[in-house]
Amino acid sequence: GCGTSTTSNVGSATKLNSGTASTKQIRIGFAVSTLNNPFFVAMSNGVQQEAKKLGVQVTVLNGNNDPATQLNQVEDLIQQHVSAIILNPADSQSLSTAVAQANRAHIPVVTLDRSVTKGDVSCFIASNSVEAGKMAADELIKAVGGKGQVVELQGVIGTSAEADREKGFDQEIEKSHGITVVARQTANFDRSQALNVMQNILQAHPNIQGVFAQNDEMALGALKAIQASGKRNIKVVGIDGEKEAVSDVHQGVMYADVAQQPTQEGVLGVEYAVKLAKGEKVPKQVNSPLHLVEKNTAFKGF
Amino acid sequence: MSCLEMRGIEKSFSGVSVLRSVNFTVEGGEVHALLGENGAGKSTLMKTLTGIYQADAGEILLDGVPQTFRTILDSKKAGIAIIHQELNLFPNLSIQENLLIGYEEDFRGMLGWVRYKQLREHALALLQLVGLTRSPETPVSELGIGERQLVEIAKALQSDLRFLIMDEPTAALTAQETQKLFQIIADLKTRGVGIIYISHRLEELFAMADRVTVLRDGMTVGTYCLREVAEELLVERMVGRSVENRYPRSISDPGEMLLELDGIQTRRLPTPISLTVRAGEIVGIGGMMGAGRTEVARAITGIDRITGGVMRLRGEQIHFRAPGEAIENGVALVTEDRKDDGLLLSFGVRFNLALPTLDERQRAGFVRTRRECEFVEEWVKRLAIRVHHMDQPVVNLSGGNQQKAVFAKWLARDPQLLVLDEPTRGVDVGAKQEIYQLMNEMKARRKGILMISSDLPELLGMCDRVYVMRDKAVVGELTGDEMDQEVFMTLVAGRQGVQE
Amino acid sequence: MSWFRRYRLGPLLGLVLLVFILGVTSGQFFTVSNLLDVALQTSVNALLAIGMTFVILTSGIDLSVGSTLAFSSALAAQWMVAGISPWMAGIAALCIGGLAGALNGVMVAYARLAPFIVTLGTMTLFRGLTEIYTNGQPIFNLPNSFNGLGNGAILGIPVPVWITVVVFLIAWAVLSRTVAGRRIYAIGGNEKVAYLAGVRAKRYLVVVYMVSGILAALAGLVLTSRLATAEPTAGNGYELDAITAVVLGGTSLMGGEGTLVGTIIGALILGVIDNGLNLLNVSSFYQDAVKGLVILIAIMLDRKKSEGR
Amino acid sequence: MSWFRRYRLGPLLGLVLLVFILGVTSGQFFTVSNLLDVALQTSVNALLAIGMTFVILTSGIDLSVGSTLAFSSALAAQWMVAGISPWMAGIAALCIGGLAGALNGVMVAYARLAPFIVTLGTMTLFRGLTEIYTNGQPIFNLPNSFNGLGNGAILGIPVPVWITVVVFLIAWAVLSRTVAGRRIYAIGGNEKVAYLAGVRAKRYLVVVYMVSGILAALAGLVLTSRLATAEPTAGNGYELDAITAVVLGGTSLMGGEGTLVGTIIGALILGVIDNGLNLLNVSSFYQDAVKGLVILIAIMLDRKKSEGR
């Protein structure tokens, strides 16, 4: 559910003034799902930058993509009586418990990128992964001119990002009858795996025209495989907005990228967490916009 | 009277026939010796008898009833126990726990609980019986090899015995423990237990066995009554030739000083030790188990760090920091425990024999395989090591042949000073003599030999001089006429010291 | 110092030191609630590590615990969603774990295959089965009555901690006091000799892997209840943590040597490190480096082998 | 059948079977370009597995290879970005790998610590150092002259494949033909026996871990060049693949037994499985299950120990 009355946009969020006396005692915990991916590193950088700017203390905890570890970490944050918790859950279902615990301890929770299904989240800042999948599909359809063979590189099976992007992509691509998805293979959101997997897929399907990679790391790996094969005119669309990918799009190496704005999500997360700590009101949900990056779009990645 | 009979037993390993028609009968209350060269098939026969191996042909009868022992459990149930030639203990468990495994039912309490108190008492009694003065809680890994052998014996004694097989139980024991063992055997005999006794120490057989069966190349040569047979005949039946002069000591003038220990100490040798070995001399060290003989060997060869005193090699003061250094300086050690220290068990004969001398047959770091093969074949032949092929894993060699392999790998290094720790353990009469000849040959070439042995006739028969150790100290030195069993025994027992 | 080595106090020393440092540097560490949290957070790994100790003592290894955890949890969760009572579903999950372990055990004991590669194979296989079964989706909406297992407390102490303590006590008694335990050590010391002594080594091996599988399933139930969700990716990489706890606790990967007390200490060291790094607000990029150093220091304190020669 | 066991043909049989099945089911498998791709894709794991074979033969293990790979690559990449020539940077990276290995080796050999836990510690430590050094960001914009290492071809065969073949031949010669190789096997067979036979076991252990570290760095350079990027997460989990290749190839984790030929076959089996799953477009949900099954079947074909008793 987006589009509720409380929804606002990242860009329109008002900036807070830093350095008030009370902010000095504010401590914020940030539990990030993983730092195994530039996307989350950028998010974490955003959090730290903003915390520094506002003069609040922040603890960043890396959950290594394991919900149980994250649950432990949120418990540790509660132990430290932090003023607010920013949570980027590894999984939407299972971190509900963690949020419930924070609720019980009366510590406000802001979720980034993904939310939780249960529990009281004060603010949810994210872009929509189903939507991202749809946008990527639209781009790919455009890129291959509505017909031909395409390939989907999947993320880690069992993650919501994977499932949602696949869902969006499938819904949209089905509408274009000229296009067949000839292969769907996982490369676990990982660049070097994508390089090998794409190389293999190219062996099996020499005539493909397009690739949808569920994140930029895989898109970049796939691009390497395509370059190495000497093939041209295979269009690659990715998701995330990583600097390297964006610049590849600008140079025409990659067709398009559906960019998210993790740094801004991090920045905004801290802003709202601080507000919450001070007892101020924040919007219940913030729609972090997806930016379509095409060859001529001016956009800087993270 | 019960009776255990093996008829027409045959057994081969991957096509190589080891036992070809063996007939063998033991009766309750007799000590029946089994004699044969290294590799004749004695151990294999016993393993076949106890169900560890399955015979390819033949039958086993207990009191005339054919038996099928599929596993060792079956033979155990029938009242047959075996003390293996190779120690079969769990080094990671305590003595008492080693006595527990295999006899759990006797100590199983409620819910499978081990009745430790009872186990301890039982263990203490058994240890006393075999004469081992160690706490039952001692981990076996802390025991010396002789002590381990005593634990093995204790283990076999605890079951309801009808027949007991002892495969070279005294190889690692000194005279004292051996006497103790004989008492135990005599005791079992009166209880009607039949004993199969394997040993290469002929004097033992004559001391306590009733009958002997000679095995040769996997076939029974004959069974003799020990009171009625001469040693020479037995040896001839066993090796196929007569062996005269069992201890062929050669006379030579000792030359320059080779090794000089001047009050050396190590962590395990608190009392300063002094001894000398000259070129062209075979010097012995005797003593009871635990006297510290092995520790002296370890100190000399750079295994244990020397913490006090001075060691000189050819007049030069030297301390080795590792065995490698000792070896490079011409000092080699034949270790007493072939299984743990001497051989890479799962590796082939060739690999094992070549290991200490690899650097002598290499070019630019590459092993010259052809030369290596020739070299190994030569040594296998010289020591008559019985192998099926050169890459046969040594674990599959008979015990005596393993010992010869350890000996060969160090002889091949041709060291200036060779330290031997129980070098002929489990080696048959014929092969022993060959080893003695090789020692004499070294002596003639002005090398020095320091030999630790628990085989008293060997020690007194082969050495020019013998040091006696007790309680980690040298308590005497025997030369010339003093080299006599009785003098030795008094020193060892510490009743009266012939002080230097 | 031989008693020090004899009773393997190295790991304990490491833990004590770690706890001491944290007590001094962090105000929150020594609060009851934090210590209970550490215990709670350690429980899943401790359960796996207890099972792993059995396996490693026989000189085996079980890489499949994480996948067994995920697979059995997914089935149990699905059954609960389908209306089967948590008790029944839980017991069924334990059976699944036992079966998975039996599969490993049979291949190791009877087919004489190397434990590492067998359990690597089943690790991948069970993970795959979980993915297929769950369609890659988490299973949620579990009955409320299942909540207590992971989140309840008895006398103020979390249920998973109770479970771990009980399992530990039973396992400890079995390993150190019973005939079966001695046999397991014997097999690890020398399987051939154990066989010659009449120990039915193969059966024991199967049982040992079953213990590991059952405890993996139990850990899975705890985890699932704590998260109120069964995830297809659950337990990923947990085998390494469990092995680490065991080895950190002084158990030899060669088998036959080690204690469960050591394992628990090992698991606690890992739990305390994680907790401490979080409490002290060590920057996340520095956490791995610090954790690696702490592990290295902890084993330095247990230089058992140093006198080996 | 003894020659079958003697020459350890089990793994080879597994590979041949796998290749046969793929040849029949997939039209593309037996094309030259696909086979070259498989070789190329296997090269990184093969390099790691060759080093791992040295370590495992001494009855050790090196869990740190993935992190060493990442750390040395990150440094090399940064140096190249800073203008240092790829050759220099590459050699420096190999030295870093050697140093990392030496650190492991010294702790294993001289401090007598268990290899598993030592290299687990350094695995975590090196990963942490990489994260700190790179700030969690990939390093790209590497010089074009560095491209050839991973992407070039000589006589139509990719450079990484050449590198792997050369490394393999050297390593194979060392292990099977030289004095040093013999000693490595001897150490693995029984370190004490080797030591008593005059082998300077400690030095050899250090060297062996250095070999593993250097090859990890080399693999890192290849990977970095292929991707034209050094990633802080590079090599994550690669240790498991390398160990799997070694064990699948018939080398015993207890040391002293195994061959490099087996290792290469093991690495190829893994590479072929991945390639095959992609070619056949096996659903991602089924991939793990299939892969697990294939591994299990492959080892069943190598039931070497079956006559063990």
Ligand SMILES: Nc1ncnc2c1ncn2[C@@H]1O[C@H](COP(=O)(O)OP(=O)(O)OP(=O)(O)O)[C@@H](O)[C@H]1O
């Ligand atoms: N498992 C096996 N595989 C192959 N050959 C074997 C095996 N066990 C024994 N042998 C061979 O069988 C022969 C007889 O060995 P056995 O151990 O029975 O001799 P032994 O009479 O006990 O000799 P020793 O006096 O040296 O102990 C030897 O040549 C040995 O190499």
Ligand SMILES: Nc1ncnc2c1ncn2[C@@H]1O[C@H](COP(=O)(O)OP(=O)(O)OP(=O)(O)O)[C@@H](O)[C@H]1O
């Ligand atoms: N504490 C110990 N730890 C390890 N090994 C030991 C220990 N004490 C003794 N040993 C080893 O046990 C073996 C037997 O030692 P022991 O004290 O019995 O000396 P010995 O006089 O050589 O006895 P033996 O007559 O049995 O040869 C030696 O190899 C010795 O190094």
Ligand SMILES: O[C@@H]1[C@H](O)[C@H](O)CO[C@H]1O
């Ligand atoms: O949204 C994030 C990023 O796209 C990342 O690349 C993979 O995980 C997803 O959850």
Ligand SMILES: [Mg+2]
């Ligand atoms: Mg024998």
Ligand SMILES: [Mg+2]
């Ligand atoms: Mg001795």
